Amino acid sequence: MPDTYTDDAPIATSKHSDAAVGVTTDLIDGQGGAITARAVTINRPASELYAYWRDFTNLPTFMDNVVSISPIDGELSHWVVKAPGGKTVEWDARLTEDTPNELLAWTSEPGADVANSGRIEFRDAGARGTVVTATIAYDPPGGAIGKLIAKMFQREPAIQARRDLRRFKQLMETGEIATSSRTQAQLQEERA
Amino acid sequence: MRALAWHGKHDVRVDTVDDPEILNPRDCIIKVTATAICGSDLHLYDHYIPTMQAGDILGHEFMGEVVEVGSKSTLKKGERVVVPFTIACGSCYHCGKHQYSACDNGLPADNQDIGQEMYGQPMAGLFGYSHLTGGYAGGQAEYVRIPFSDVGPIVIPDGIEDEKVLFLSDILPTGWMAAENAQIEPGDTVAVWGCGPVGLFAVQSAFLMGAERVIAIDHFPHRLELAKKFGAETINFEESATYDALMVMTGGIGPDAVIDAVGLEAHGFFVDNVVDQIKASMFLGTDRTHSIRQAIIACRKGGRVSMPAVYGGFVDKFPLGAFMEKGLTLKTGQTHVQHYMPGLLNAIMEGKIDTTFLISHRMDLEEAPKGYKMFHDNQNEVTKVVLKPGLGFAA
Ligand SMILES: NC(=O)c1ccc[n+]([C@@H]2O[C@H](COP(=O)([O-])OP(=O)(O)OC[C@H]3O[C@@H](n4cnc5c(N)ncnc54)[C@H](O)[C@@H]3O)[C@@H](O)[C@H]2O)c1
Ligand SMILES: [Zn+2]
Ligand SMILES: [Zn+2]
Numbered sequence: 001m002p003d004t005y006t007d008d009a010p011i012a013t014s015k016h017s018d019a020a021v022g023v024t025t026d027l028i029d030g031q032g033g034a035i036t037a038r039a040v041t042i043n044r045p046a047s048e049l050y051a052y053w054r055d056f057t058n059l060p061t062f063m064d065n066v067v068s069i070s071p072i073d074g075e076l077s078h079w080v081v082k083a084p085g086g087k088t089v090e091w092d093a094r095l096t097e098d099t100p101n102e103l104l105a106w107t108s109e110p111g112a113d114v115a116n117s118g119r120i121e122f123r124d125a126g127a128r129g130t131v132v133t134a135t136i137a138y139d140p141p142g143g144a145i146g147k148l149i150a151k152m153f154q155r156e157p158a159i160q161a162r163r164d165l166r167r168f169k170q171l172m173e174t175g176e177i178a179t180s181s182r183t184q185a186q187l188q189e190e191r192a
Numbered sequence: 193m194r195a196l197a198w199h200g201k202h203d204v205r206v207d208t209v210d211d212p213e214i215l216n217p218r219d220c221i222i223k224v225t226a227t228a229i230c231g232s233d234l235h236l237y238d239h240y241i242p243t244m245q246a247g248d249i250l251g252h253e254f255m256g257e258v259v260e261v262g263s264k265s266t267l268k269k270g271e272r273v274v275v276p277f278t279i280a281c282g283s284c285y286h287c288g289k290h291q292y293s294a295c296d297n298g299l300p301a302d303n304q305d306i307g308q309e310m311y312g313q314p315m316a317g318l319f320g321y322s323h324l325t326g327g328y329a330g331g332q333a334e335y336v337r338i339p340f341s342d343v344g345p346i347v348i349p350d351g352i353e354d355e356k357v358l359f360l361s362d363i364l365p366t367g368w369m370a371a372e373n374a375q376i377e378p379g380d381t382v383a384v385w386g387c388g389p390v391g392l393f394a395v396q397s398a399f400l401m402g403a404e405r406v407i408a409i410d411h412f413p414h415r416l417e418l419a420k421k422f423g424a425e426t427i428n429f430e431e432s433a434t435y436d437a438l439m440v441m442t443g444g445i446g447p448d449a450v451i452d453a454v455g456l457e458a459h460g461f462f463v464d465n466v467v468d469q470i471k472a473s474m475f476l477g478t479d480r481t482h483s484i485r486q487a488i489i490a491c492r493k494g495g496r497v498s499m500p501a502v503y504g505g506f507v508d509k510f511p512l513g514a515f516m517e518k519g520l521t522l523k524t525g526q527t528h529v530q531h532y533m534p535g536l537l538n539a540i541m542e543g544k545i546d547t548t549f550l551i552s553h554r555m556d557l558e559e560a561p562k563g564y565k566m567f568h569d570n571q572n573e574v575t576k577v578v579l580k581p582g583l584g585f586a587a
Contacts, residue, residue: 043285128285159305166301174281174340175264176216178300178317180327182249182337183210 040165043129044172046122050101062167089113115139195249195333196560201239212337217264220341226354227254227331229577243323252277252319253361254331266342273345276529277362279317282343293526299326346533359547365532367393373498373523374449381405383447385483387415391453395424412572438490446492454483455501499524550576557581
C-alpha cells in the first residue's frame with residue numbers, strides 16, 4: 001500500500017489489493033481482513049434514518065442474511081447471521097461510536113464466529129436527502145468451515161451490503177420493500 | 193386465474209396459475225378488462241431477451257377494474273384504471289423529478305444487480321418483461337398485482353370505452369415523449385423511422401406540437417397508409433433510397449428533427465447472455481442500429497435526434513463523428529409514463545388524439561397464443577392485437 005494517497009476515493013475502492021489490511025487491522029484483531037464500502041442517497045432526513053438504524057432489532061427487516069439481533073444491554077447486542085449450508089454464525093457486537101443523526105459503529109467481541117466491524121455514516125445532502133455510507137470490515141476465519149464461511153463472506157459482503165442498503169432505502173423512501181412475488185407463498189419462499 | 197405464460201421460443205400458453213395477492217401496503221389487485229400485445233413482446237416471443245423463466249406471465253399494456261386494495265393504496269374497489277408499464281415508487285429523487293423510468297425503488301433489490309453492472313445504475317421495474325426488469329408478472333392475465341398503486345395507475349372516468357384509453361399504458365406516451373424529445377419548433381420538418389404504434393403516435397404528436405411536415409419511413413404499405421392518414425408524407429425504404437429522398441424532400445437541408453422508432457426490430461435485443469458478456473468484457477454481439485445511423489446522417493446540422501427505440505447492449509459503427517461535427521442533440525429513454533398520462537387522457541377525451549385506429553384484431557385472452565403468432569408472422573396487417581378476458585371466440 002502506498003504511504004500517501006493521491007485521491008479522495010474511499011479506501012474500499014482502492015485498486016491496491018493490500019489497502020484493506022491496513023485498515024482492518026486497525027479496526028479488528030487478525031490479519032488478511034477485507035473491507036467493503038457502499039453509499040446510497042436516501043430521500044429522507046438523517047435523523048429519521050439514524051433513529052431507525054439505532055434500534056438494531058430493526059436491521060433484520062432489510063438485512064437479508066441477518067436472522068436476529070437481540071439487545072443484551074445498551075451497548076452490547078447478540079447477532080445471528082445466516083451461513084452456507086443452512087447454518088448460522090453468531091457473535092456479540094459492541095457499539096463503539098454513536099453520534100446521533102451522524103454515525104454508528106460497532107465491533108464484534110472476542111470469540112466471534114466471524115470477527116467483524118461495521119460503521120454507518122449519515123451525511124446531510126440537502127434537497128436530495130441523506131448520503132448513507134456503510135463500511136463493513138471482517139476477518140475471514142481459517143479452518144474447513146472457516147473456508148466455507150470465508151467464501152461466503154469474501155464474495156458476498158460487497159453484494160450483500162449493496163442489496164441491504166437498497167432495501168433500507170426502499171423501506172425509508174416508500175414504506176415497503178419491493179417484491180415481484182405474486183402470492184404470499186412465493187414471497188415467503190423468496191424471503192426464506 | 194388464467195394467464196398467458198412464456199415457456200420458450202415461440203411457445204406461449206394460457207395456463208391456470210394462482211391468483212395474485214396483496215403483498216405490500218401500497219399494492220392493489222386489478223381484474224383485467226383489456227390488454228395488448230406489444231412489438232416489444234415479440235422480442236420475448238423470439239427469445240432475444242435473457243433472464244426469462246418458463247412460466248413468466250407476459251404483458252405490460254393493460255387496464256382493468258380495481259378489485260382489492262392494500263392499506264396504503266389510494267384507489268377504491270370498482271374504479272377503472274390504466275396501468276403504466278413502468279413500475280415507479282413516486283417517492284425517490286428521480287420520481288420527484290418525474291423521471292419515472294429511472295425510479296430507484298421499482299426493482300427488487302436483488303434484481304438491481306444486473307442493471308448496476310450493465311448500465312452503471314439500475315432502472316425502474318417493468319411489468320411482464322423478464323427478470324432483468326424485476327420479474328413482475330404481467331397483464332396478459334385475468335388479475336394482476338400492481339405495486340405502488342397510489343402513484344401509478346390513472347383512474348378513467350365513466351363513459352370512455354377501454355379501447356380509447358388502453359394505450360395510455362405505453363405506446364401513446366412513448367410516441368408523445370418521442371416527439372417532445374425532438375424539441376419541435378413551428379415550421380419544422382420531422383422524419384420518423386418506423387410506422388409501428390410508437391412511430392404512428394409520434395407522427396400524430398409531432399403535428400400536435402407544431403411540426404409543419406412529418407415524413408414517415410417504413411416498408412409495410414399498410415402502416416405507411418396509416419401514417420398518411422394523419423397527414424405524413426411517406427418513404428417506403430424498399431422502393432426508394434431513404435437518404436436521397438429525404439434530402440430532395442427537404443431541399444438539401446435534411447429534417448430538423450429525426451425520430452428513431454424502429455430499434456431492435458426483430459433482431460437481438462441483447463446478445464444472448466448478458467451476464468457472460470459482462471464477465472468476459474468482450475462485446476462481440478451488438479444491437480442492430482441501421483435506423484439510428486441513417487437518422488443521424490440525414491438530420492440537418494444542429495438538429496435534434498429523438499430515440500424512443502429500445503437498445504440494450506452495445507453498438508458498432510455508431511456515426512459519432514457525424515453526430516459531433518454536425519452538433520446534434522440526442523434525447524432518449526424509457527418513457528416516463530406516469531408523467532404523461534393525465535395530459536394525454538385529456539387529449540383523448542377532447543378528441544385531439546385518435547387511438548383506436550391502431551387496433552386491427554380483438555381476441556379472447558384464451559386465444560393469446562394465436563394472437564402472438566399472427567402478430568409475429570404478419571406485421572403489415574396486424575398493427576395491434578387487443579386481448580379481452582371473457583370476450584368469447586370469433587366464429
Ligand atoms: N422508449 C420506450 O419506453 C418504449 C416503449 C415502447 C416501445 N419502445 C420501442 O419502440 C420501438 C418501436 O415500437 P413499436 O411497437 O412501434 O414496434 P414495431 O415493431 O411495431 O414497429 C417498428 C417498425 O419499424 C419498421 N422498420 C424496420 N426497419 C426499418 C428501417 N430501417 N427504417 C424504417 N422503418 C423500419 C418496421 O417495418 C415496423 O413497422 C421498439 O424498439 C420498441 O421496443 C420503446
Ligand atoms: Zn409496449
Ligand atoms: Zn421512485
